[in-house]
Each structure stands twice: as C-alpha cells, then as structure tokens.
Amino acid sequence: MIKDRNLKIRVIEYFVRRNWYPHLEVNVLSQTQISAAPKLVTDIDALALAPEITGRFQIILGDCKTLKGQSGITRALWMKGLMEYFGAKKGLILLTKDIEKEHQLTANTFDVQLFSDNDFNFYSHATADYLEPLFSSLIDIDHWDRFMEIDKKFPRLKQLCEYARTNFWNDKISNFQVRSGLSILRVLKGELDPANKLHLSLVMHHYSLMAISLNQIITEVFTRYISLKTKDDLSNDLKIIIYGGIANYEYLNELRKRSSGNTIPDKDLALPEWDTFVELVRLVFENPMNFNILPLYLKELSFCFLSTDPTKYTYAKGISEKDKHTSNFALRLSEYLNKACGLPPEFHEVYSKAIVFGEY
Missing domain, CATH: 3.40.1350.10 (Trna Endonuclease; Chain: A, domain 1)
Structure with a gap:
C-alpha cells in the first residue's frame, strides 16, 4: 500500500x-x-x-x-x-x-x-x-494501489510493470523509448489477456508512455516538416531520429544485413509496421501542438479499467470534447501498436469502445 x-x-x-x-x-x-x-x-x-x-x-x-x-x-x-x-x-x-x-x-x-x-x-x-x-479515475488512490500491485498477481508481467515505474522514466531519450516500448509488448504479447481488466489497464497505460515518447519525436520532426516534401522524406527523417542519428542508423542497418546470413533483408531497418507508423505521424502533423494531451487521456482511460464503476468518470470525455483530434489520435495509435506488437485484436476492439462510446 x-x-x-x-x-x-x-x-x-x-x-x-x-x-x-x-x-x-x-x-x-x-x-x-x-x-x-x-x-x-x-x-x-x-x-x-x-x-x-x-x-x-x-x-x-x-x-x-x-x-x-x-x-x-x-x-x-x-x-x-x-x-x-x-x-x-x-x-x-x-x-x-x-x-x-x-x-x-x-x-x-x-x-x-x-x-x-x-x-x-x-x-x-x-x-x-x-x-x-473533478471526476477522474486518476485521483482515486485505490486505483494506484491496484495498478502498483499488478505484477504481484501476474509475475510474468513484471517487466512491463517495471518499465512503467522505473525503466521508462530513467531512459529519458525518446528515440530509445519508442523502440524499447515496442520491444517489451512484442515479447510479452503471449502473456496478455484482453478479457482481463488489469491487463487492459496495464497495456493502455503502456500506450500512454509510448505517446509521451512519440510526442517528443513529433515536436522535433515537425519543426522541419515544411522542408519534407514527400512521404519518403518524412520516413527517412524519422528513421534517422528514432535510431539515434544517421551514422548510428547506417551502422545498425549494415550490422543487421551482415548478421542475417544468406538471407539479405528486403527492407532497411525500421520499426514494425513502418508504413502505418509514418501515416500515424502524418496524421498528427495536422494538429501537432495538441498531441501532448493524448498521454494524459490514455492514462485516464487506463485507470478507468481499474474501477468497478468506470462510467462515473467523465474526465476523459471532457478532454476529447475539447479537441476532436484526441480520440482520433487515440484510435490510430491503438491500431498501430496492436498491429506492430502482434497483440490479440480484441485489445484494439475493447479500447475502441472505450474511446468512442465510453464503454469499459
């Protein structure tokens, strides 16, 4: 406690x-x-x-x-x-x-x-x-207790819980956070059950952390977006930022090709479902300055899954009503992470109902 x-x-x-x-x-x-x-x-x-x-x-x-x-x-x-x-x-x-x-x-x-x-x-x-x-699930201390104790009930999810309370905050480098965040979900996808409310809360919370690191990348890229004339320009720029600069990207890309043995990769190094990721970033560029409310919105939804009566919380609805882009960003991010991490499709289905209809 x-x-x-x-x-x-x-x-x-x-x-x-x-x-x-x-x-x-x-x-x-x-x-x-x-x-x-x-x-x-x-x-x-x-x-x-x-x-x-x-x-x-x-x-x-x-x-x-x-x-x-x-x-x-x-x-x-x-x-x-x-x-x-x-x-x-x-x-x-x-x-x-x-x-x-x-x-x-x-x-x-x-x-x-x-x-x-x-x-x-x-x-x-x-x-x-x-x-x-204020009707927010985040100001109920019992929800925080439940969230902090998820790994006690599900020891195999300890790595994901530790990422939420320790590793994410100590990395502080957004390009690494995006890669490490995707990697953890991909490793643990077989342990996650969309029928379990605690799992739904933990995964949605992880999405909120991914949104934080993505926001930092988006604000960095958007300042030079006017000079990125094509989707390919944006794609190349994102790869360079996410993998720590052009020299590091070229080194990792070459190392990947050498370690692949006789089978040379068809595509250069990139995040999983790369084209979908680039489309997500292009969507955010329609309203980039309001993307930073998305992590808070997703965290509120995450804690609603911890409640026995989530319908009484209206804070998330208030956020989405102030800016219609928020719910669209949330849906598209959920769709991307679900596909990129190979999660059961029911996760995105449940999250879509929470985002669109407020059903948990």
Missing part, C-alpha cells in the same frame, strides 16, 4: 487539474551502472509532465512527507539535487508541518516550492481550476 497516501493524492489531483500527466512513486536508478543489475538510488513520490509552449514536456517533481526531524530547507536541497540528476525544471514539496518563511524563500531561488498543508491548499486552488468537480 502506498505510504503518505493522502498527501500524494492531493499532489496528483493538482497535477490532473492542471492537465499534467501524473505518476506516483518513480524509481530512480544510477545513471552509471557497474553492478550486474541496475541499482535503485532513490525514488520520486510524484512526477508530472507539463506541456511547454513548444509542445514538448517538462518534468516537475513532487515530494510528500510527514517527516518531523528534518527541516524544510534540508528537504528542498535534496530535491534540487534530484531535479538536476533527473532533468526536472521544478520541484514541489508538501510537508505536514509549518515551514519557516526563510526556508521557503531560499528554496524558491532554486525553483523548489515548499508548502505546508495550508500553504498548498491556498496555492493549488489559486493556480488550478477547483471550482468544478
């Missing part, structure tokens, strides 16, 4: 009310690995991805503690170090005790905000919309 749960869900609710993508309890690994297995160095209580004006995401970290023996500024200095290590732009710390004003002012100088209970209540209501009731 999640510790300091009441504090953490307040921060998550604030993130959701700001339309930021939220996650709880992210494990932070050492960036330099010398041991046989990756080592956990610390963890992040709450994390948000907030859209920048460019369409890309910036990372915001949240820390929620009931500590009595540690001063606010000590915690803020720890947060600043974590921000630097993790590449975050801002940190929020929510403590249950009162905080000295000098500590708050000092923390503000390095982009960390220290809040007591009362301070955060005032700040959150002043900077987010709390006037309207």
Whole structure:
C-alpha cells in the first residue's frame, strides 16, 4: 500500500487539474551502472509532465512527507539535487508541518516550492481550476494501489510493470523509448489477456508512455516538416531520429544485413509496421501542438479499467470534447501498436469502445 497516501493524492489531483500527466512513486536508478543489475538510488513520490509552449514536456517533481526531524530547507536541497540528476525544471514539496518563511524563500531561488498543508491548499486552488468537480479515475488512490500491485498477481508481467515505474522514466531519450516500448509488448504479447481488466489497464497505460515518447519525436520532426516534401522524406527523417542519428542508423542497418546470413533483408531497418507508423505521424502533423494531451487521456482511460464503476468518470470525455483530434489520435495509435506488437485484436476492439462510446 502506498505510504503518505493522502498527501500524494492531493499532489496528483493538482497535477490532473492542471492537465499534467501524473505518476506516483518513480524509481530512480544510477545513471552509471557497474553492478550486474541496475541499482535503485532513490525514488520520486510524484512526477508530472507539463506541456511547454513548444509542445514538448517538462518534468516537475513532487515530494510528500510527514517527516518531523528534518527541516524544510534540508528537504528542498535534496530535491534540487534530484531535479538536476533527473532533468526536472521544478520541484514541489508538501510537508505536514509549518515551514519557516526563510526556508521557503531560499528554496524558491532554486525553483523548489515548499508548502505546508495550508500553504498548498491556498496555492493549488489559486493556480488550478477547483471550482468544478473533478471526476477522474486518476485521483482515486485505490486505483494506484491496484495498478502498483499488478505484477504481484501476474509475475510474468513484471517487466512491463517495471518499465512503467522505473525503466521508462530513467531512459529519458525518446528515440530509445519508442523502440524499447515496442520491444517489451512484442515479447510479452503471449502473456496478455484482453478479457482481463488489469491487463487492459496495464497495456493502455503502456500506450500512454509510448505517446509521451512519440510526442517528443513529433515536436522535433515537425519543426522541419515544411522542408519534407514527400512521404519518403518524412520516413527517412524519422528513421534517422528514432535510431539515434544517421551514422548510428547506417551502422545498425549494415550490422543487421551482415548478421542475417544468406538471407539479405528486403527492407532497411525500421520499426514494425513502418508504413502505418509514418501515416500515424502524418496524421498528427495536422494538429501537432495538441498531441501532448493524448498521454494524459490514455492514462485516464487506463485507470478507468481499474474501477468497478468506470462510467462515473467523465474526465476523459471532457478532454476529447475539447479537441476532436484526441480520440482520433487515440484510435490510430491503438491500431498501430496492436498491429506492430502482434497483440490479440480484441485489445484494439475493447479500447475502441472505450474511446468512442465510453464503454469499459
């Protein structure tokens, strides 16, 4: 069960009310690995991805503690170090005790905000919309408990669960995230059952992570799209970005040909179902600046599958009603990932009903 749960869900609710993508309890690994297995160095209580004006995401970290023996500024200095290590732009710390004003002012100088209970209540209501009731599956702490415990019920899905709470967040390189995200689903496709609500939630959540990494690639490519006159131009550009630059792509492509033995591949190195992927990107280019809401939309749908009464949650519907592209993006991404990863077609069928009709 999640510790300091009441504090953490307040921060998550604030993130959701700001339309930021939220996650709880992210494990932070050492960036330099010398041991046989990756080592956990610390963890992040709450994390948000907030859209920048460019369409890309910036990372915001949240820390929620009931500590009595540690001063606010000590915690803020720890947060600043974590921000630097993790590449975050801002940190929020929510403590249950009162905080000295000098500590708050000092923390503000390095982009960390220290809040007591009362301070955060005032700040959150002043900077987010709390006037309207929020019917979101993401602000039910029991859903987070269920999500965090999926691998206890299904040990063979541990790799997928670890990707959601650890590996994805520690990669932080979008081109690798796209490839690794596809690879994990392709490996585990035989373990996934579209008749199981927990599996539906986990896979849809994975789609939301894929949408995050895809958003970062799309914002990078779109800035030069006006010079990409043909589909082939776009296809070549995407391959170069996804595989880490032209030199690395040519090296991997040549290595693939050499390792194929007597059978030389008919096509160059590319993601599975490459033509469908390129068509998806071309579709997103019709409204690229609004694609960054898709990860949040998919995560909301993911957590609806964890509920015994998902129809009471209207947050996803509200997102899709604000921009009709969102549901179309979701359908096309689901269709692509289902085909590219070889998942049972029932996954896409169930997701389509959730996206179009709100049926779970």
